[in-house]
Every structure is written in structure tokens, then in C-alpha cells.
Amino acid sequence: MKRVTIVGGGFSGLTAAYYLARGGAEVTIVEKQDRLGGMVDTLATPQGLVETAASGIRNSGRLEELCRELGVPLVHTLKASRRRYLYRHGRPTQWPLGFGESLGFAGKLGAHLLTGSFRPKAEESVETWGARVIGVRPTQKILSAVLQGVYAGDSAKLSASLLFGKREKPPKPSKAGLVAPPNGLAQLSATIVGRLRELGVEIRTGVNGDGLSDGITVLATSARDCSELLKERAPETSKALASIEMVPLLRVTAFFPSGENSWPGFGTLFPREEGVRALGVLFNTNIFPNRGEGHSESWIYGGATDRAILDLDDAALFEIMDRDRELLVGRRVEPIARYPQRWHVGLPHYDLHLERLAPAKLPLPENVFLTGNYLRGIGLPMLLEQSHATAQRILAT
Ligand SMILES: Cc1cc2nc3c(=O)[nH]c(=O)nc-3n(C[C@H](O)[C@H](O)[C@H](O)COP(=O)(O)OP(=O)(O)OC[C@H]3O[C@@H](n4cnc5c(N)ncnc54)[C@H](O)[C@@H]3O)c2cc1C
Known part of the structure; x- marks a missing residue:
């Protein structure tokens, strides 16, 4: 039987543990905090639910399958949330561009779609790519605003290739859109933890996972913590990960x-x-x-x-x-x-430095695997894809 230690009990670590244990591996999770779930948590306050980080998940076929297996219902967004607004000239609006700006936007975008020059070039920032493809004003008033809301990044530094380049997408769901369990995202982590215990996974909280185990190890932490964990056994990779903003x-x-x-x-x-x-x-x-x-x-x-x-x-x-x-x-x-x-x-930061660094390609010690939000996407659906793929690779070796 394969023995796997997972360092980090956030969404990435818990879902990797689930796929590994379901596939027959003997899994131990080591989490330095006293609670599991990492950034994802739902506080039940006297006034109502409060999410600490993610509040919804873009639905995917993988998420639907996971929730079906776990018996966690998924609720779609209410009709009242259909409209989304951008703020301009002192008021929220669904379309923040004036007539002339809209014409310029449509003309530029159409031309780039027709000539096939829409795709970002290597090391092109979102700001430069946006100015080239849709114009300066639409980039400032729409694109940058949307991306700062999702990636919290600086559009002058965000990498257009990382955000808009070709990449694998999660399998399609039966119904697209944003979803969440009825009692918030902690309901999903708590149910995964319950299932892990049923599958015999050993869960050790309040334990720092430094000193890599001799067996197979999955590091499911932030880039910063991963850099610390690799300091001794992979100093160059550790240095590279420490440079991620x-x-x-x-x-x-x-x-x-x-x-x-x-x-x-x-x-x-x-x-x-x-x-x-x-x-x-x-x-x-x-x-x-x-x-x-x-x-x-x-x-x-x-x-x-x-x-x-x-x-x-x-x-x-x-x-x-x-x-x-x-x-x-x-x-x-x-x-x-x-x-x-x-x-x-x-x-x-999904910036040009991260694009150049390509952390997924950094060399690793034998039997060490990485999964986390600095590799292929920040959102939970991409983390789920990574956990699934990492587990499949380990189970197949
Ligand atoms: C404000 C905010 C809003 C967001 N909104 C959304 C959203 O709406 N939708 C969405 O899909 N995503 C959203 N995200 C992103 C998403 O929440 C995160 O990318 C995701 O939760 C990261 O999960 P993770 O398991 O990879 O990392 P983490 O949650 O950081 O988990 C890593 C775990 O590893 C542990 N650890 C670290 N070092 C060690 C060690 N040495 N030993 C043992 N354990 C260790 C940590 O304690 C932690 O528990 C949001 C993020 C934020 C901050």
C-alpha cells in the first residue's frame, strides 16, 4: 500500500487526501494550525454566516462529482444576484463606457478577433495586452477592475498569459455558475474531513510538517510555506518559491x-x-x-x-x-x-515574475509533489483539478 504524507490541511490538502485515500493509499495529513480548512472557513455569527476567504465556487464537473460522493448539496446563486456593477463617475453602472469608448472597444476587439492577434504574447502585462486588444479606457474601467477583484493584482504587473493564455479547464458541470453548500464553504471542508476519518486517514493538527518524510510527500501549502519546507532538500526551488510575491x-x-x-x-x-x-x-x-x-x-x-x-x-x-x-x-x-x-x-501575485518562474516546472526531490494556488490557478475549482491530478499521478506510479 502507498504511504503518503500531506503537509497542509487547507482545501488543497483535504481534497488531495480524499482522492488518494479513495484510491487506496494510506494517508496522513499534517496541519500546523489547530483547525482544518486553511483559508476557507465559515463563521456562524449571531447575525448570520461569514465567509473568511472564498464565498462561492465556480461549478465544475469535478466539484459536482465530489459533492455527490460526499452527499454535500450545492446551491446556485439567487436571481437577485444577476446584475453586476462597475463604479464610474460617482455611481454604479452595468456598462461603464460612454458611446465613443464603446465603439472604440468593439472595433479594436473585433479586429483582433478577426486577425487572430487576440492571444496574449509572452511576458505581456494585462495593462499592455488590454491597451492593445480593447483600448486603454476599457482596460482601466473594466478589465483591471475585474481582475483586481478576483486576483487582487496590479494590472501593470499581472501576466496576461497566465490569466488569458491557453490552459486546461475543469470538466464542464451540468449547470454552470457560482455555487456553495447551504451552510457555507466550511460545510464542504467539514464533510471531507468526516469522510477522511471514515477512510482511515490519520489527521494530525497543531503539528508543523517540516522535516520531509521518507515516503511520498505532498506539500499542499502556500508558496511561502512551501519554500520553508523545501529549504534543506531543494534549496534552489525553495529560493525560487520565496521570490513569489x-x-x-x-x-x-x-x-x-x-x-x-x-x-x-x-x-x-x-x-x-x-x-x-x-x-x-x-x-x-x-x-x-x-x-x-x-x-x-x-x-x-x-x-x-x-x-x-x-x-x-x-x-x-x-x-x-x-x-x-x-x-x-x-x-x-x-x-x-x-x-x-x-x-x-x-x-x-499572478504577475510577470510568476509567468517567468513557472513554479510547476521547478525541480523537486524524488517523491515530493506540490499542489497549491501558485501553480495553476487561485480558485477552488483549479485547486480541485490539481489535487485530483496529483493523486492520480501518485496512485499510478
Ligand atoms: C479574501 C479572499 C477571497 C477569496 N474568494 C474566493 C472565491 O470566492 N472563490 C474561490 O474559488 N477562491 C477564492 N479565494 C481563493 C481561495 O480561498 C484560496 O486560493 C484557497 O482557499 C487556498 O487553499 P489551499 O488549501 O491551497 O491553501 P491554504 O488555505 O492556505 O491552506 C494551506 C494550509 O497549509 C498549512 N500549512 C502551511 N505550512 C505548514 C507546515 N509547515 N506544516 C503544516 N501545515 C502547514 C496552513 O496552516 C494551511 O492550513 C479567495 C481568497 C481570499 C483570501
Whole structure:
């Protein structure tokens, strides 16, 4: 029987453990924190559910299969979340470009699609690629705003190839869109943990997984932690991973009386230079059912272009949030409660350095495998693909 040690009990480690144990391997998970799930957690507060990091998963065939096997239901987004907004000239709008800008946008995009020059070139930033393919203004007001909301990156440094180049996609689901378990994402991690125990997986929490085991090891941590773990046995790879920039993120979930749910839609993204410091806001109550009795919003701050906000205390942060919210909805309303979550070492920057580094190709000691959000994608569906592929490779050797 194959023996595998997995270092890291976040979504990547738990799903890798599941596929390995289901395939007949003898698996041990080592997690340095006292709880499993990593960044993904759902707090059950008196006002309603609060997600600490991911709040929804783009549905995939693999996710549907996993949830079917585990008996975890998946809820699709509510109709009330259909509209998405971008903020421009002091108000949210579904299309932030004027008539002339829209014509320029359509003309440029059409020409590039016809001539086949749409694909990003090697080492082309999102800003350069966007200016070439759709124009400067659409890049600033749409593309950069969307990408800072998803990748928390700086579009002058984000790699267009990493984000828009050819890459494998997860298998198609029966119904596309964003999904979540009814009780939040922690319901999925908790159910996986329960199934792992049934499958005989040994789970050791509060244990640092340094000193690699002699058998097969899967390192399912952030790039930063992985660099530490490889210091002795693969110093060059460790150095390369340490050079990956980690961008900080901050999420404040606030609960308001239900009357505050006056704004329809999923949320609003804020392009830079529009006077709002937040990267975006999600109207949680409109997105999934069961998000609290009143109205719940999550304000997202930080990213590669605003590290300083992570150093503010709650009072200063809430003042900024109140001002941003006033710019969006036109009034100040004191929330019933707020739950800030700071990720000082948040997500890997999908920048030109990461493109050049190609961490998936770095040399590794024998029997060591990597899986994580710096290799093939930040979102949970791509992490699930990686866990599945890593488990298949190990089981097949
Ligand atoms: C604010 C925010 C919003 C997001 N929103 C979404 C979203 O809506 N949808 C989506 O798909 N994704 C989203 N993401 C991204 C997604 O949440 C992460 O990419 C994903 O959770 C990372 O999971 P992971 O298991 O790879 O890493 P982690 O969750 O970081 O888990 C790694 C684990 O390894 C452990 N570890 C590290 N070093 C050691 C060691 N030496 N020994 C033992 N254990 C160790 C850590 O303690 C941790 O538990 C969001 C992220 C953030 C921050």
C-alpha cells in the first residue's frame, strides 16, 4: 500500500487526501494550525454566516462529482444576484463606457478577433495586452477592475498569459455558475474531513510538517510555506518559491437591517481613480440564501496596490468602509455588526515574475509533489483539478 504524507490541511490538502485515500493509499495529513480548512472557513455569527476567504465556487464537473460522493448539496446563486456593477463617475453602472469608448472597444476587439492577434504574447502585462486588444479606457474601467477583484493584482504587473493564455479547464458541470453548500464553504471542508476519518486517514493538527518524510510527500501549502519546507532538500526551488510575491487581502463582512438591501445585484467593483478605496463589495444576501436575517455585505480591500490598509486598526478601517459605502449608496448607516478578516500573506501575485518562474516546472526531490494556488490557478475549482491530478499521478506510479 502507498504511504503518503500531506503537509497542509487547507482545501488543497483535504481534497488531495480524499482522492488518494479513495484510491487506496494510506494517508496522513499534517496541519500546523489547530483547525482544518486553511483559508476557507465559515463563521456562524449571531447575525448570520461569514465567509473568511472564498464565498462561492465556480461549478465544475469535478466539484459536482465530489459533492455527490460526499452527499454535500450545492446551491446556485439567487436571481437577485444577476446584475453586476462597475463604479464610474460617482455611481454604479452595468456598462461603464460612454458611446465613443464603446465603439472604440468593439472595433479594436473585433479586429483582433478577426486577425487572430487576440492571444496574449509572452511576458505581456494585462495593462499592455488590454491597451492593445480593447483600448486603454476599457482596460482601466473594466478589465483591471475585474481582475483586481478576483486576483487582487496590479494590472501593470499581472501576466496576461497566465490569466488569458491557453490552459486546461475543469470538466464542464451540468449547470454552470457560482455555487456553495447551504451552510457555507466550511460545510464542504467539514464533510471531507468526516469522510477522511471514515477512510482511515490519520489527521494530525497543531503539528508543523517540516522535516520531509521518507515516503511520498505532498506539500499542499502556500508558496511561502512551501519554500520553508523545501529549504534543506531543494534549496534552489525553495529560493525560487520565496521570490513569489504574496498579495495581502482584507475582507470585512457587515450586517445591516434588512431594509438596507435596496441595491439589487451581486455587487460592485471599483476601478482605481474613481475615489473609492475598496476593490469591490459583494451583496451576500442577494447571492446565496441563508446568509443572515438582515442584509449582509462583504467589502474587499488590499491587494498588490494597497498593502498599507492591512496595517490600519478596526476603527480606521471601518471609517474608510463607511465613507466608501456612502459613495456607493448615498447614505451612512451604522451596521449591526462587522467581522474583519485580514490576510497579511494572502494570494500569490499572478504577475510577470510568476509567468517567468513557472513554479510547476521547478525541480523537486524524488517523491515530493506540490499542489497549491501558485501553480495553476487561485480558485477552488483549479485547486480541485490539481489535487485530483496529483493523486492520480501518485496512485499510478
Ligand atoms: C479574501 C479572499 C477571497 C477569496 N474568494 C474566493 C472565491 O470566492 N472563490 C474561490 O474559488 N477562491 C477564492 N479565494 C481563493 C481561495 O480561498 C484560496 O486560493 C484557497 O482557499 C487556498 O487553499 P489551499 O488549501 O491551497 O491553501 P491554504 O488555505 O492556505 O491552506 C494551506 C494550509 O497549509 C498549512 N500549512 C502551511 N505550512 C505548514 C507546515 N509547515 N506544516 C503544516 N501545515 C502547514 C496552513 O496552516 C494551511 O492550513 C479567495 C481568497 C481570499 C483570501
